[in-house]
Amino acid sequence: MQNRELTRQYPIDYSPETWLVLTSLLLILAQTFLRLRADIWPQEQYSYGPLIPLIFCYLAFFKRKDWLRKDQHDTRPFVGLLIIVLSLCGLFLGRRASIIALETAAIAPVILGLVVTLYGISSARALRFPILFLLLAIPLPGIVMYTLTSQLKLFNAIWAVDLLYYWDYPVALDGVVITIGPYKLFLADACAGIHSLFALGILGSVVVYLAPNRSTRRKIMLCALLLPLALLSNFVRVLSLLLVTYNFNDAIAEQVHETFGYMSFLISISLLLYIDHKAQQFRKARHAIQS
Amino acid sequence: MQYKARAYLCASVLLISFGMLQLFEPSANTEPTEGIDQALPDTFDTWVRAEYLGLAPAKVIAPAEAAEGVMVSEAIYFGSNNERVMVSLSYAPNQFDSRFTAHRPEYCYKAQGFTTGPTNDRALRLADREFEVRSLTVSKGPRQETVTYWMTLSGQPVLPGLSRMAAQIGYAVRGEIPDGYLIRVSTINDDDKQAFDINRRFLTAWASSMEKEWHQQLVGIN
Numbered sequence: 001m002q003n004r005e006l007t008r009q010y011p012i013d014y015s016p017e018t019w020l021v022l023t024s025l026l027l028i029l030a031q032t033f034l035r036l037r038a039d040i041w042p043q044e045q046y047s048y049g050p051l052i053p054l055i056f057c058y059l060a061f062f063k064r065k066d067w068l069r070k071d072q073h074d075t076r077p078f079v080g081l082l083i084i085v086l087s088l089c090g091l092f093l094g095r096r097a098s099i100i101a102l103e104t105a106a107i108a109p110v111i112l113g114l115v116v117t118l119y120g121i122s123s124a125r126a127l128r129f130p131i132l133f134l135l136l137a138i139p140l141p142g143i144v145m146y147t148l149t150s151q152l153k154l155f156n157a158i159w160a161v162d163l164l165y166y167w168d169y170p171v172a173l174d175g176v177v178i179t180i181g182p183y184k185l186f187l188a189d190a191c192a193g194i195h196s197l198f199a200l201g202i203l204g205s206v207v208v209y210l211a212p213n214r215s216t217r218r219k220i221m222l223c224a225l226l227l228p229l230a231l232l233s234n235f236v237r238v239l240s241l242l243l244v245t246y247n248f249n250d251a252i253a254e255q256v257h258e259t260f261g262y263m264s265f266l267i268s269i270s271l272l273l274y275i276d277h278k279a280q281q282f283r284k285a286r287h288a289i290q291s
Numbered sequence: 292m293q294y295k296a297r298a299y300l301c302a303s304v305l306l307i308s309f310g311m312l313q314l315f316e317p318s319a320n321t322e323p324t325e326g327i328d329q330a331l332p333d334t335f336d337t338w339v340r341a342e343y344l345g346l347a348p349a350k351v352i353a354p355a356e357a358a359e360g361v362m363v364s365e366a367i368y369f370g371s372n373n374e375r376v377m378v379s380l381s382y383a384p385n386q387f388d389s390r391f392t393a394h395r396p397e398y399c400y401k402a403q404g405f406t407t408g409p410t411n412d413r414a415l416r417l418a419d420r421e422f423e424v425r426s427l428t429v430s431k432g433p434r435q436e437t438v439t440y441w442m443t444l445s446g447q448p449v450l451p452g453l454s455r456m457a458a459q460i461g462y463a464v465r466g467e468i469p470d471g472y473l474i475r476v477s478t479i480n481d482d483d484k485q486a487f488d489i490n491r492r493f494l495t496a497w498a499s500s501m502e503k504e505w506h507q508q509l510v511g512i513n
Contacts, residue, residue: 017298024305070294088308175404
């Protein structure tokens with residue numbers, strides 16, 4: 001009895017038609033994912049790639065009661081089909097010209113169009129975060145990635161060397177080569193921290209999204225905090241690697257290189273949670289004073 | 292419209308597109324290119340390669356993770372007035388793949404610790420063909436270097452920016468994957484006007500002496 005009550009309240013749609021649409025969607029996207037897996041995800045800076053479709057599926061399933069219902073009255077089949085057809089054109093062009101970015105960019109609007117057509121505007125609204133999240137799968141154009149990497153690298157190098165120089169270490173910078181004591185260190189692309197920046201942004205935004213009892217404004221503010229946190233933690237990582245090299249030797253620095261990477265990631269996530277926790281406490285305290 | 296009808300409509304749109312995607316696979320420009328070293332001969336006009344004079348050969352620094360099909364060739368040429376010009380020629384088969392697209396020298400020099408000056412584009416006439424090349428002057432300590440470069444998409448000279456993007460979309464619509472070269476020459480000289488003039492004279496002589504197939508690939512045909 002209770003079960004039937006629940007079903008009436010949430011007539012979740014598992015009809016054969018739904019499965020048909022899902023299968024054809026997977027059929028059309030399979031090749032895109034295969035290409036991403038072959039060409040993009042093996043690159044270090046895109047190592048977070050496979051997480052995005054997985055997290056999308058999890059979020060869509062987690063929120064299924066909010067959108068997967070066929071009794072909705074605000075469906076817009078014409079708008080939805082228009083979105084589907086236009087984004088399929090993008091997909092078509094992208095695949096035909098091997099522009100993987102365009103192909104990937106088309107995934108999110110195809111899904112949006114399907115939701116609008118089948119389940120309505122309010123369902124699309126309920127799914128807005130997961131759908132926007134899918135856009136993160138788009139690989140950036142090489143030149144954007146390159147500019148970002150080299151700028152971040154220089155930023156880290158300049159500030160680290162300035163700070164160490166201020167602390168009276170024998171240190172100098174030439175391009176992206178740092179000389180510290182007897183060591184000459186070449187700042188690799190990885191030192192820019194692009195992959196930790198992206199991974200932190202992605203996991204952090206999911207954590208923030210799933211956190212209960214927080215207003216949208218606060219969630220956006222927490223997400224905005226992720227950027228300086230990621231930059232800072234990566235800077236601290238580069239700085240500590242330099243200090244380890246100088247005080248011990250380059251072999252030890254080589255060993256702790258990866259550990260420092262994971263540590264900086266954990267530290268920034270913990271900092272985010274700590275700030276959120278403090279903000280929550282502060283809010284409670286203010287409420288207590290007011291009442 | 293009923294849910295069922297909408298679902299069938301969506302599924303058929305997706306399935307028809309899937310069928311069309313299978314029918315139109317993009318085709319790569321897979322014309323095999325011979326070793327690009329051949330485009331940089333020992334001598335031409337009054338220019339002579341450093342190795343030919345018994346000097347240390349130019350060391351080619353291959354990209355750290357050179358993708359398949361990428362070729363790089365570098366040389367230093369001496370002119371009749373003891374000018375020295377460095378040439379770098381790189382080729383990649385697929386200019387739509389982010390691993391293959393040519394990087395702009397502006398960024399590469401900056402990454403090596405050079406200070407880059409303003410860039411300017413000017414038309415250059417090479418063997419009856421006029422097109423835009425980009426020049427920039429970079430410096431590091433006492434070394435000042437004037438770099439002149441252009442890129443190609445399937446044998447058409449282009450400069451990075453909006454015009455290159457427009458050209459790329461054109462190839463996309465036609466279902467063609469363009470290959471591309473980056474042609475870069477540079478001269479170390481404190482006077483950037485003089486340096487550009489040396490680059491220009493070198494390029495003019497080089498283009499005129501090029502064999503037809505190289506001319507087609509690097510400068511294009513009218």
